[in-house]
Amino acid sequence: MxxxxxxxxxxxxxxxxxxxxxxxxxxxxxxxxxxxxxxxxxxxxxxxxxxxxxxxxxxxxxxxxxxxxxxxxxxxxxxxxxxxxxxxxxxxxxxxxxxxxxxxxxxxxxxxxxxxxxxxxxxxxxxxxxxxxxxxxxxxxxxxxxxxxxxxxxxxxxxxxxxxxxxxxxxxxxxxxxxxxxxxxxxxxxxxxxxxxxxxxxxxxxxxxxxxxxxxxxxxxxxxxxxxxxxxxxxxxxxxxxxxxxxxxxxxxxxxxxxxxxxxxxxxxxxxxxxxxxxxxxxxxxxxxxxxxxxxxxxxxxxxxxxxxxxxxxxxxxxxxxxxxxxxxxxxxxxxxxxxxxxxxxxxxxxxxxxxxxxxxxxxxxxxxxxxxxxxxxxTDPLRFLESKSTVIDFCVVLAVVACALTIGLIAASAVGVILSIMLFLREQVGGTVVRRKSFVGERSSAWYRPEHEMRILEKKGHSAVIFELQGSLFFGTAQQLYRTLEPELAATDYMILDLQRVQSVDVTAAHMLNQVRDALAERNVPLLLSNVRERLPNGRNLREFLELAGLRSGERTAFYLPTLEAAIEWVEARLLGDRPSAEADDPPPLELHEIELFKGSKPDTLVDLEACLEKRSWKAGETIFSCGDPGNDLFLIRKGEVKVVGSVGRGGAIKHIATYGRGDFLGGQAFLDNRPRGNDAIATRDCDMYVLSLEKFNYLADEHKRIALVLMTKLARLLSIRLRHTNEELTLLQDN
Structure with missing residues (x-):
């Protein structure tokens, strides 16, 4: 019961x-x-x-x-x-x-x-x-x-x-x-x-x-x-x-x-x-x-x-x-x-x-x-739409559906409502901007940490390379708007980067417009770089395959695909500097201590005692130099080769490329100064020769050769300050945009 x-x-x-x-x-x-x-x-x-x-x-x-x-x-x-x-x-x-x-x-x-x-x-x-x-x-x-x-x-x-x-x-x-x-x-x-x-x-x-x-x-x-x-x-x-x-x-x-x-x-x-x-x-x-x-x-x-x-x-x-x-x-x-x-x-x-x-x-x-x-x-909820000018048209859609339902029929009302909503959506898409941010290579930096003199060159020449970060949907309603935004740069820039990371969809009209941009730049032999061209958009389309089918093939008429925006900026930086050796060229000989960026301009007799405290070490390409969590007891001075630093984004997040260091540069300076564990992994991307200064040897220098230790600390702090200042300027630029 x-x-x-x-x-x-x-x-x-x-x-x-x-x-x-x-x-x-x-x-x-x-x-x-x-x-x-x-x-x-x-x-x-x-x-x-x-x-x-x-x-x-x-x-x-x-x-x-x-x-x-x-x-x-x-x-x-x-x-x-x-x-x-x-x-x-x-x-x-x-x-x-x-x-x-x-x-x-x-x-x-x-x-x-x-x-x-x-x-x-x-x-x-x-x-x-x-x-x-x-x-x-x-x-x-x-x-x-x-x-x-x-x-x-x-x-x-x-x-x-x-x-x-x-x-x-x-x-x-x-x-x-x-x-x-x-x-x-x-x-x-x-x-x-x-x-x-x-x-x-x-x-x-x-x-x-x-x-x-x-x-x-x-x-x-x-x-x-x-x-x-x-x-x-x-x-x-x-x-x-x-x-x-x-x-x-x-x-x-x-x-x-x-x-x-x-x-x-x-x-x-x-x-x-x-x-x-x-x-x-x-x-x-x-x-x-x-x-x-x-x-x-x-x-x-x-x-x-x-x-x-x-x-x-x-x-x-x-x-x-x-x-x-x-x-x-x-x-x-x-x-x-x-x-x-x-x-x-x-x-x-x-x-x-x-x-x-x-x-x-x-x-x-x-x-x-x-x-x-x-x-x-x-x-009665749509009556609130009348309180704001931005939603009055949405209220008109409701009224149109009601009026059509009362005068023609419910099926026709549904069709009218859907058509009006599509028109409103197109209006919003056309009224918004597909350019999220415009900047220049001189204001941005790649993941490659460069010596001070190279950074000065890039700051001077970088405004000849423009970056457009795009967003939303590139379709027939926004294609002409985007072309009008890009048009002033087509006759002035020496390099153009279009970042498509936040692009949700691209139709044939937009792809044709990108071909027009490529052709206009090609007349001046200016390269068009496309970064973050995903192979799977939210709608399931392979964007790169679609663009190539539409005629925007990599390597043809100065169009190139780069995996990330940082990679595209690095590609431009290398050509603006004009003296970076290619990966296929013979490796240059290892640098001596006085040729390292950190000690350029120092007196030879000052470096004699310092060099006696340094250890020469080598790593093969692919070997790990240090890992996240390791003690930060060593400062690494790169004589030869390249090092990539990677780390996870957030707790358990994806691995992200943070920085690349090359010949003449140094890494590990921040952990060396604050004596905290390493926050990232450092991996040799090419065979590396380095000078390694341990914290124990530095403490010896500080006791026996205070002047050498002071010179080292001063130069290290100065270069880290330059890097930090550049990072702050870039962050300010991104926030302002």
């Missing part, structure tokens, strides 16, 4: 929600079925009512079982009724027999379901994720207003198919009884939502509306009869007699359908599948927004397709995830997809066992329920 009680407590909201959704979906399903089958022949209207019931049952049981979207209610819907009734009318005009039309409707529904399953398996449903918030908000509000507008004539008790505004301005057509019953329902729902959560507001509203009807019936005996009573739903009008025979007959005839006839149904089936899929996914998106959940679009479409196949196979109406019934289900406290199964089961029970009770439900009560649901669907 405790388990049963616990299960009821967990799923009571699903039961009430499914039951309330049935009260909304069942009359609509019957109406849609009658609309389609009455178009074949008026005598088929009763079969249409039962088709609506069977469709609601099959969709309610199968779609939530396999779909997995919580709270979604699937039932026959307006798009299905519109397409199928138009299809039936066209066949009637062609002189097709009613039995054959019913058979064709069955095949059309089955084909629709198959196409939906294919759409789901092909992953097309995932495109719904890219619908922007203003479109969803406008769609939500538009559906809410459509629901309210569609229910106002029923609430007023007006007969006919006039629109809400026609009824609103014709008080003589109002029925005060319907207005009273609907008003009681609306007030009861609004108050119940504040007073209690144990009983769903929808159930309270329906109960109060039914009691109001009973109270009015006491003084108006005409309300005590079911026939010709416009204030109640009335008899479902279908007992099922002869329907099974009709289904059996048409399935016996299915073998008589020619392949050409089936192929002729494909266009209509595709149209219906697209409409039903959009209707379902739109409802799912609205549910996601209300419940802060995330549905599986592809799985849901496959489940809807399976449900439509089953519904059509038993003679029912196909359908989709419907907004009205789903919102009633949500408002009534449902939590899981069990509510959808409950809706399917109670549909059968209501149609077969409780038909008399359902027949007495007041139409104005159901209208009142849907009006409250419509009011709650109107999204």
């Amino acid at each position: 405790r388990e049963l009680s616990g299960a009821w407590m967990r799923h009571s909201g699903d039961f009430w929600g499914g039951f309330a959704a049935m009260l909304v979906a069942l009359p609509a399903s019957v109406a849609f079925g009658v609309t389609v089958y009455a178009a074949i022949d008026p005598h088929y209207a009763a079969f249409g009512a039962l088709a609506g019931v069977l469709g609601a049952m099959a969709l309610g049981l199968i779609a939530p079982t396999f779909g997995g979207t919580d709270r979604l209610i699937s039932a026959p819907c307006a798009p299905a009724a519109a397409v199928l009734s138009a299809f039936a009318i066209d066949l009637v005009h062609q002189g097709v027999s009613p039995a054959s039309i019913v058979l064709m409707l069955t095949v059309l529904g089955i084909l629709t379901g198959i196409i939906q399953i294919l759409i789901g398996f092909l992953g097309v449903g995932r495109l719904i994720r890219f619908i922007p918030y203003p479109v969803v908000s406008g769609y939500l509000s538009g559906v809410g207003l459509i629901i309210i507008g569609g229910q106002l004539p029923k609430l007023a008790g007006a007969e006919g198919d006039d629109r809400w505004h026609q009824v609103l301005f014709s008080p003589e057509r109002w029925d005060w009884r319907g207005l009273a019953i609907g008003g009681v329902t609306i007030v009861a729902m609004l108050l119940a939502a504040r007073a209690t959560r144990k009983i769903p507001a929808t159930i309270v509203g329906i109960a109060c509306g039914a009691l109001a009807y009973a109270a009015i019936a006491v003084v108006d005996p005409s309300l005590l009869r079911l026939e010709d009573n416009p204030l109640v739903i009335g008899s479902l009008g279908a007992t099922g007699e002869g329907y099974i025979g009709l289904i059996t007959d048409r399935w016996n005839q299915i073998g008589g359908l020619r392949l050409a006839q089936v192929a002729g149904l494909l266009s209509s089936a595709l149209t219906l599948a697209v409409l039903l899929s959009i209707d379902t996914l739109k409802t799912c998106v609205v549910l996601d927004r209300l419940t802060r959940s995330r549905h599986d679009s592809d799985r849901e479409l496959a489940a809807q397709g399976l449900a439509n196949i089953a519904a059509s196979a038993i003679g029912g109406m196909p359908g989709a995830g419907t907004m009205g019934a789903t919102m009633v289900n949500y408002s009534s406290g449902s939590k899981t997809r069990i509510s959808g199964v409950v809706e399917g089961l109670t549909t059968v029970i209501a149609a077969l066992a409780l038909g008399a009770f359902v027949a007495w439900l007041p139409v104005a009560t159901l209208s009142g329920v849907l009006i409250v649901v419509g009011l709650r669907m109107i999204d």
Whole structure:
């Protein structure tokens, strides 16, 4: 008993929600079925009512079982009724027999379901994720207003198919009884939502509306009869007699359908599948927004397709995830997809066992329920967009979607919203800049630590080499803007570096523009250097392969690809200096102590005692000179070769190239001064010969040869200060940009 009680407590909201959704979906399903089958022949209207019931049952049981979207209610819907009734009318005009039309409707529904399953398996449903918030908000509000507008004539008790505004301005057509019953329902729902959560507001509203009807019936005996009573739903009008025979007959005839006839149904089936899929996914998106959940679009479409196949196979109406019934289900406290199964089961029970009770439900009560649901669907959050000029246009998108939904249709509203959002996105992309930073090689430095005299040369010549760091998307909307930014440098610079590290995408127009830049520079024999050209962008494209296919091949007409911006700057530095030996040249001889940058200008007799304290050591290319965490007891003076220093970025981060030291330079000075452990790894990239000064030997010098120790410390501090000053200037430049 405790388990049963616990299960009821967990799923009571699903039961009430499914039951309330049935009260909304069942009359609509019957109406849609009658609309389609009455178009074949008026005598088929009763079969249409039962088709609506069977469709609601099959969709309610199968779609939530396999779909997995919580709270979604699937039932026959307006798009299905519109397409199928138009299809039936066209066949009637062609002189097709009613039995054959019913058979064709069955095949059309089955084909629709198959196409939906294919759409789901092909992953097309995932495109719904890219619908922007203003479109969803406008769609939500538009559906809410459509629901309210569609229910106002029923609430007023007006007969006919006039629109809400026609009824609103014709008080003589109002029925005060319907207005009273609907008003009681609306007030009861609004108050119940504040007073209690144990009983769903929808159930309270329906109960109060039914009691109001009973109270009015006491003084108006005409309300005590079911026939010709416009204030109640009335008899479902279908007992099922002869329907099974009709289904059996048409399935016996299915073998008589020619392949050409089936192929002729494909266009209509595709149209219906697209409409039903959009209707379902739109409802799912609205549910996601209300419940802060995330549905599986592809799985849901496959489940809807399976449900439509089953519904059509038993003679029912196909359908989709419907907004009205789903919102009633949500408002009534449902939590899981069990509510959808409950809706399917109670549909059968209501149609077969409780038909008399359902027949007495007041139409104005159901209208009142849907009006409250419509009011709650109107999204007022976009009103905040009016508080800032930057978001006013986004508010206009919401208004455009709402206006289109009210005047044209929901599908057109979705298309208009998506198109407007794309235009807004393009406007933002075109309005922004794709140049993140402009600088010059003289203001920046590569990972190569250079002697002081080389740094002075680079500071002087470096403004002849320009660097553009790009960002965002390079496409047809930003290509000309970028070209206008680069154009002044095309006739002035001696080197141009384009860094693409932060570029997210490149289209053919932008690639063609880069070719134009390359050609303009090539006329002056100026190289174009492209750095950080990734082989995998966020969109999956290999950027380098794409650019080379577009004609921007490395080495052709002075275009070159470099792995990093530091490597590109180093490439330019080497050519600005003009005297750096290439890797293929013979290694120069090791330097003597007085040729080391640290001791240039020192008197020979000063260095004699110092050289006696130095140890000569060698490393082969690839060997580690010191590792992170090693004691910082040695100062290394490079006589020959190159050393690369690498370290990890953050804790456990990727290994990054920090600096490169060459012939005549020194490394390890900072740890040598503060006597702290090494913070990075030093690896010989070419065979190295070095002088090594240990801390122990330096302390000896400090005791015995104070002048030599002072000279060493002074020169070491000066060079470290120059490096630090240059680093600070570069950091300031990067911050200012």
